[in-house]
Amino acid sequence: MKKTESPAISESPDEAKQRVLESIKDPKLQKLFENIFEKTTIEKEALQTAEELKKSVPTDAKAGGTQMWLPVCPMPTDLCRISPFFPINRNEIKERAFIEDMIIMKSAWGEIQFCGPKLSTYEEDVLMAILALLNNKNKRSETTADGKDTYTYKGPFYPLLRLIKGPKPNKLEYKRVHRALKLLNVSGFNLIIFRDNKIQKEYLSNILTYAEWNHETKELKITLNPYFYEIYMKGNFTLIEIEQRMRLKSPISKALHRFVLSHRDNTWQGHFLTLGASLNLNLEQAHFHIRQGIKEAIRQLIKEAILTKESKFISQDIIKLVRKSESAERKKALKK
Template sequence: MFNNTTGIDRNNKAKKAEKQQQEWMQYPTILTRINPFLITSNRIKEKKDFVNELILENSWGRITKIGPVLTQKDEDILIAILCYAKQYKDKDITGSLAYIGNIIDIARVLTKSKRPGKDTYSSIHKSLIKLASTVINLEVKSNNRFKCILSNNIILHIDYNDKTKKIKIIFNPKFYRLYIKKEYTQLHIKTRLQSLKSPVEKKIYQFIMSHRSKTWRGAREKLEKVLNLNPDRPTNQRRRTIREAINALIARNLLSQNSGLLSADIVVLERCEE
């Protein structure tokens, strides 16, 4: 009798690989290191809407913005949309990303709820408007020189029907270029959007996932600039914020027990093996 076990195994592996692929999303690596989304209320209050303002500068580059202040909540919504975004082009746009579907899908991946409420839809729509109206100037640093790789808004067009919940979101082609060279980081969707609650946990997770090596070791001040922690806060509070976030990631088996503050000024982040 003919044995088709090999064919069945191959199909099962293909289905498993497809399912695993659906559990991950791609996020521009540069945004895991130079990030315009603020995480604390004090920092948000410091920044002003519609002002050409420096948001962050570190060893990887710098970001300035003109437009509404962007928060961690806005980044969560951006990532949720990117989970569903597909390549897009039309008569005016030769290449970009777009999501054309139902806002309910975005709400569900954010909240784990099968029946998100009106407040969730409204929050998503407001964040989209902010992402469309904020001009970001993103510069990478190389050999002590800055090179601009994005000087525009992230979202180009939004068309939303509040009654049907149908939505069309087109990303700016210049934002899409961040993907073309395949310089993106794989993030586990449920981990990033549903499991992690603290903004600092989310940013540390994104940061360590962006490195090829599973271990990053560096100065605490360097990590603080990646996280965009308020430098005016007392040093012991900033240390505690980092320590608590690392311990939370260890508890979720995202960082190994080798991770932590080795001293007052040295941090080690070691990603757990998948």
């Protein structure tokens, strides 16, 4: 008598997983089993994404010729849509409010909260410039912090300043960047992981692990926190051209720029207060001022060919934003 093999013996592991998943009708339960089978964790996905970034980032040299480095920042998409960076005025910059447990992202597996001083779009400029430097294989070194791999920039101050303020930064900019590094170093994220509707783990991490400015050697050293890089960057990230962003004059236009680029579709439509909340505008001010600030930001993005002329208030309260298809393409190189 011929012995027949059971499906468990004859099937490959992947086939067996698929058979079990297809037998489950409840979508939520099916998703749960998918996670169990794949044995995915936040840390594992983060490391995979970090590894993909290592392989895909541009370099200064390219086989067959020289290629100018394009300063592109891989900004976590969650930080583009709900951001801890505010278009704040000078009075608020002098006296920083403290933000605690600001929810950046929330899902079935957990949430990410921001905790720290109220950060401005200038500190965001500095963070994006750092990420852009680390996005270049020739401008970073690999190191470890708390036993985890991360990246360090070690070199002169000028490349960072150039990304923020152009080829001729003044002495005041050195002080401003130094202050921004202090604020980023004391600002952090709390990653909360749920299991069975209960908190399983919490990861507390600041954005920067280390920053040093040697006044004698004139060398700057910045290390990105590995938890921020690996765990937070594990999700989708939005590529933002630094030069394009720095051409925008107002803080609101920079906030709108990151918001527009973070969406998959080229068109967004909604209430101006919804957009204002996403841009971290002060919603307690007169609606007239909110509208004016958004209108001016839209004008700047149209001027820089990021939005089309279709972008405008289509009624008193509803805004339509239409991103140019090529606006996210990486075209311009950093001039030497």
